[in-house]
Amino acid sequence: MxxxxxxxxxxxxxxxxxxxxxxxxxxxxxxxxxxxVSTMDYGGLYSLSKSKKWAISWRDSGPxxxxxxxxxxxxxxxxxxDLASDVVSTHGKMQRPNNGSVADNGSFSLExxxxxxxxxxxxxVFDSKGTPIISKELTANILESGISRNGRLAYCAxxxxxxxxxxxxxxxxxxxxxxxxxxxxxxGGMESYAFDEDKKLLIADVKGVGKFRYDRDGNxxxxxxxxxxxxxxxxxxxxxxxxxxxxxxxxxxAARAREAxxxxxxxxxxxxxANPAWRPNALKVQGxxxxxxxxxxxxxxxxxxxxxxxxxIGVKRRLDALKKRVARRL
Numbered sequence: 206m207x208x209x210x211x212x213x214x215x216x217x218x219x220x221x222x223x224x225x226x227x228x229x230x231x232x233x234x235x236x237x238x239x240x241x242v243s244t245m246d247y248g249g250l251y252s253l254s255k256s257k258k259w260a261i262s263w264r265d266s267g268p269x270x271x272x273x274x275x276x277x278x279x280x281x282x283x284x285x286x287d288l289a290s291d292v293v294s295t296h297g298k299m300q301r302p303n304n305g306s307v308a309d310n311g312s313f314s315l316e317x318x319x320x321x322x323x324x325x326x327x328x329x330v331f332d333s334k335g336t337p338i339i340s341k342e343l344t345a346n347i348l349e350s351g352i353s354r355n356g357r358l359a360y361c362a363x364x365x366x367x368x369x370x371x372x373x374x375x376x377x378x379x380x381x382x383x384x385x386x387x388x389x390x391x392x393g394g395m396e397s398y399a400f401d402e403d404k405k406l407l408i409a410d411v412k413g414v415g416k417f418r419y420d421r422d423g424n425x426x427x428x429x430x431x432x433x434x435x436x437x438x439x440x441x442x443x444x445x446x447x448x449x450x451x452x453x454x455x456x457x458x459a460a461r462a463r464e465a466x467x468x469x470x471x472x473x474x475x476x477x478x479a480n481p482a483w484r485p486n487a488l489k490v491q492g493x494x495x496x497x498x499x500x501x502x503x504x505x506x507x508x509x510x511x512x513x514x515x516x517x518i519g520v521k522r523r524l525d526a527l528k529k530r531v532a533r534r535l
Contacts, residue, residue: 232244232291233260233286233288233291233292233293235251235260235288238250238251239251239262240260240262240284240286242284242286242293245284245293245296247262247264247282247284247296248264249262249263249264249282249283249284250262250263250264250305251263251286251305252305252306252307253307254307254308254309254311254354255309255354256309257288258287258288258289258309258311259285259286259287259288259307259308259309259311259313259333260285260286260288260307261283261284261285261286261305261306261307261313261315262283262284262285262286262305263281263282263283263284263302263303263304263305263315264281264282264283264302265281265301265302265303265318266279266281267279267280267281268282274301275322276301276320277320277321278320280298280299280300281298281299281300281301281302282296282297282298282302283295283296283297283298283299283302283305283315284296285307285311285313285331285333285335287311287333294311294333294334294335295331295333295334295335297335299315299317299327299329300317300318300319300320301317301318301319301320302315302316302317303315303316303317303318304316304347304349304350306350306351306352306359307352308352308353308354308355308356309354309355309356310332310333310355310356311332311333311356312330312331312332312333312338312352312356312379313330313331313333313352314328314329314330314331314339314350314351314352314359314361315328315329315331316328316329316347316350316361317329318346318347324344324345324346324364324366324368325342325343325344325345325346326342326343326345326346326347326363327340327341327342327343328340328341328343328347328350328359328361328375329341330352330359330377330379332356338379338382339359339377339379339382339384341361341375341377341384343361343363343370344366344368344369344370344371345363345364345365345366345368345370345371345372345373346363346364346366347361347362347363347364348362348363348364349361349362349397349398350362351398352379353379353400353402354400354402355402356379357378357379357380357400357402357405358376358377358378358379358400358402358405358407359376359377359379360374360375360376360377360398360400360407361374361375362374362375362390362398363375370387372389372390373387373388373389373390374387374388374389374390374398374407374419375387376405376407376419376421376423378405378421385405385421385422385423386419386421386422386423387423388419388423388425390409391409391417391425391428391431392409392411392414392417392431393411393435393443393446395411395412396409396410396411396412397409397410397412398410399416401418404420404421405420405421406418406419406420406421407419411431411434413438413439413440414431414434414435414438414440414443415430415431415434417430417431432447432450432451435447436448436451436464436465436468437468439475440475441472441473441475441476441477441480441483441487442477442483444468444469444471444472444475445469445472445477445483445486445487445490447468448465448466448468448469448472448490448494449465449490449493451464451465451468452465452490452493452494452497457497459497459498462494462497462498463494463498465490465493465494465497466491466494466495466498469487469490469491469494470491472487473487473491481514484514485510485511485512485514485515485518486511486518488507488508488510488511488514488518489507489508489511489518489519489520491507492504492505492506492507492508492511492520492523495507496523496527501527501530501531502531504523504527505524505527505528505531508520508523508524508527509524512524
């Protein structure tokens with residue numbers, strides 16, 4: 206088994222440590238959820254390409270250190286296997302490799318979760334020979350990532366942090382090696398992602414709601430469709446948030462206010478009233494809708510009920526102002 210020199214060396218303690226070697230090996234075996242290479246004494250989790258020709262495998266542990274997961278040292282390993290030829294195409298090391306994804310052309314992505322406690326990670330994409338295409342160092346933990354079927358695009362999404370990379374999605378063009386965009390997600394969580402490779406779109410698939418597109422510049426082109434889908438969702442939390450957004454629209458029409466009111470009343474019947482955390486929010490938004498429709502008595506009732514459940518719900522001033530306005534009418 207031939208081994209080339211490392212292509213990357215650790216620059217300092219705060220950056221990922223990575224090495225790439227080339228290896229040719231037989232006896233690649235798949236036994237869910239693990240891939241084994243007997244001639245290398247290797248075993249790790251794996252992910253298949255759509256064609257099932259390629260497998261990317263990783264283990265977040267350092268054999269010499271004898272431990273995995275959170276740690277301060279001991280490089281993990283990854284293996285790219287050409288299953289059709291029973292060959293290990295690439296074998297490499299990085300600090301904490303996780304969540305690999307591989308395309309039908311053998312290009313693959315990996316998340317490096319880094320040593321220590323710092324909120325950080327590196328998202329990397331390589332071609333089938335192990336040559337780097339993308340290496341994005343992030344000042345936030347990586348939540349998820351993936352590569353498109355034909356290896357033209359890749360994305361990663363980050364968790365919340367107080368840095369510029371907190372709660373973002375990134376899209377990368379693997380044909381040019383450039384970052385296309387970095388934007389804050391617009392779909393409110395609980396989404397998975399897919400690609401339109403020809404148009405270079407990232408598609409957020411929100412369970413129970415629908416699919417919504419980001420163009421190559423990061424523009425969220427389906428914003429109107431998302432609001433409509435959220436209002437019609439079976440998830441009462443989504444409905445309530447969407448109704449509140451409608452009521453905050455500039456130049457709100459009576460028709461739109463009525464749409465928001467109907468939606469929040471439906472959300473209460475879907476289960477919001479049974480949730481002590483969401484019932485006062487639903488009542489607050491219902492009050493806002495009644496107020497927008499010039500239905501002060503209904504708004505007062507909704508606000509009063511919301512305050513009883515949560516005195517800090519934030520409608521006390523609106524309630525007092527409404528009561529004064531009603532008194533002047535008498």
